[in-house]
Amino acid sequence: MSAASQVAAPSGTKEIAPNVCHICGFTGCGIGIGFTSPRDNDPRWLCTDCTMLIEDIKKVKRMTAYEMRAREGGVEAAAPVIAAYGSRLEEYTDEQAAELAGVIWAGCAKRLREIIRSGDAPF
Ligand SMILES: [Zn+2]
Numbered sequence: 001m002s003a004a005s006q007v008a009a010p011s012g013t014k015e016i017a018p019n020v021c022h023i024c025g026f027t028g029c030g031i032g033i034g035f036t037s038p039r040d041n042d043p044r045w046l047c048t049d050c051t052m053l054i055e056d057i058k059k060v061k062r063m064t065a066y067e068m069r070a071r072e073g074g075v076e077a078a079a080p081v082i083a084a085y086g087s088r089l090e091e092y093t094d095e096q097a098a099e100l101a102g103v104i105w106a107g108c109a110k111r112l113r114e115i116i117r118s119g120d121a122p123f
Contacts, residue, residue: 021047024109069122073111074104
């Protein structure tokens, strides 16, 4: 989700979303890890939970590998919702589908932070 902090503006230029966590995509809190050199133009905002890992986040070199491994957390988080509502997504109400998406997103973000915090490379 590292690209989540940049969105395409209608004009085709990139604008920086001011309130999206660079790591997990949840709402940012106004603290970023960007601007480490004069050429940086992305503040790389963080959410409150991710600010607790700033020093660990700075050590991550290949975020994609962490994101790929973090998907396991989303799968695990989805299991109880699927157990409750069934495996046929087309039969879900809009609220149930949104709940499933929410728990998957939160599960991925939680696992991503756990992996980053552990200091172990996910590959
Ligand atoms: Zn975050």
